[in-house]
Amino acid sequence: MTAIADEVRRRRTFAIISHPDAGKTTLTEKLLLYGGAIHLAGSVKARRAARHATSDWMQMEQERGISVTSSVLQFEYLGRAVNLLDTPGHADFSEDTYRTLIAADSAVMLLDNRKGVEERTRQLFEVCHRRRTPIFTFVNKCDRPGADPLQLLDDVERDLGLKCYPVTWPITSGDRFVGVYNRDTRRIHLFEKGEDHGSSRVETDVVTLDDPDVHERIGDSAYEQLMNDVELLDMAGEEFSPEAFLRGEVSPTFFGSALTNFGVEPFLAKFLELAPSPTSREASTGTVEPEDPHFTGFVFKIQANMDPKHRDRIAFVRVCSGHFEAGMQVKHVRTGKAMRLAAPTQFLARERTHIEEAWPGDVIGIHDRGNLRIGDTLSANGDLEFAGIPRFSPQHFSRILIGDPMKRKQLDTGLQQLSEEGAAQVFYSETYAGTTPIVGAVGQLQFDVLLHRLEHEYGVKARLEPMSYRFARWVLGPEADIRALSGGHGRTLVYDAKEAPLVLFDSEWTLRTTTEREKTLTFHDVAP
Ligand code: G4P
DSSP, X not given: OOHHHHHHHTEEEEEEEEOTTSSHHHHHHHHHHHTTSOXXXXXXXXXXXXXXXXXXXXXHHHHTTTOSSOOEEEEEETTEEEEEEXXXXXXXXXXXXXXXXXXXXXXXXXXXXXXXXXXXXXXXXXXXXXXXXXXXXXXXXXXXXXXXXXXXXXXXXXXXXXXXXXXXXXXXXXXXXXXXXXXXXXXXXXXXXXXXXXXXXXOOEEEETTOTTHHHHHOHHHHHHHHHHHHHXXXXXXXXXXXXXXXXXXXXXXXXXXXXXXXXXXXXXXXXHHSOOOOOEEETTEEEOTTOSSOEEEEEEEEEOOOTTOOOEEEEEEXXXXXXXXXXXXXXXXXXXXXXXXXXXXXXXXXXXXXXXXXXXXXXXXXXXXXXXXXXXXXXXXXXXXXXXXXXXXXXXXXXXXXXXXXXXXXXXXXXXXXXXXXXXXXXXXXXXXXXXXXXXXXXXXXXXXXXXXXXHHOOOEEEEEOSXXXXXXXXXXXXXXXXXXXOTTEEEEEETTOOEEEEESSHHHHHHHHHHOTTOEEESBOO
């Protein structure tokens, strides 16, 4: 096997999708702990403190090092090179969170065992689902009582249309969590709460179902309940289908507790076995195989450096094929220019390090002075271009106002460039003629970043006037019908930077009634 095929085969590039507070930070820390990337999972606290500094993101940036929108964590585990693409969560949720999923080969859907699928989970799932990304499910916080597991998985299936295949199953005795049953090995992993609150790895006791001690270890009622559950699961009779998993239709499901490390290791082991290594990607010239010796990659995120001392930006590039070597010359396909990738960065845990080489599935950070845009292809293989990264519909909208009307030109230039870069989206009302621009973002933090950059990079002090719209849909159909939408209550018609029409809605109700009523039109939550 060639070096490249070998490196591809051992890579796993994934992201965690979850609603805030489900335990993503905790699970991330634990995966790093098991991967040996950090020794004590104690930095969770520091990060959590940073997380709450909602408006003061400059401070967040200082505390968290390079990036508000965070980075990529790479670790080795059992001979595999694992890339965990960190998806911004709380206040720093932004369009980058969605874009990051485009760079991942699989995803782990993390659920709180009391809450199941929540709003943010649903939004992120939709992005994965559209791309048929294979999804694992980890039901977290099992150390404390949660919803009935069968009910929970039923809800996932009904809500998302995703079938869950339980690999492990929780065992409880009354309110007490006893352990998980592994359906693969037909063994029970016994839960014991560690002394150090999960800051080090745990060794679990494992017993078989017919172990003479099993009744004593888990209690008669828990045993009986487990036997019933196992029978029920087995009777459902579904064999796990790796093909259906790879098509994103069936999700191998695990129960555990990130906080106490319980169930993390069996999950990680199975994850490494099932998760796909980097696969082919569609490009303008056809399919690009990761083993192709020529380097190719695409930009999926651009991180503006907010530190005035370092005005450069970092473009995050997902390597799609070939062997990347520092200093190599590639083509920036959109502009046709050659670029030397001199000092790329890799992200190991929270440190930035310079790297010499990278392989398909890896992410490299390229220092950039404003040439690169989201979706751009870098190629050492001619003019091929990867399919662009979609624009996702924003959920927050504001008019953007300036005190000094003489700055209007700078404002327009700034908004145009920042929207091209993907920092926020800009819309104009249908009666555009120097009208007040509207900016749209997926998360509130994008607005803070936008205002900061307008001021520091374009010399425009602007302020925002929030609008009450909550949903946006691009609309396709006969122009007269689209125009007729502008008059409705609780909605407005706007145009994006490419003059494509969108409707903003103030509630789910207006969105639903409009989309149901307008038979000649189609509505899209991703730019068509
Ligand atoms: P997030 O990144 O998804 O937002 O979640 P995060 O890991 O920050 O966890 C959110 C809260 O859930 C934290 O509690 C965390 O300790 C708790 N948590 C995470 N995993 C588990 C688990 O397996 N079991 C239990 N019982 N709790 C879990 P917090 O109250 O916000 O902080 P702290 O007081 O624990 O520091």
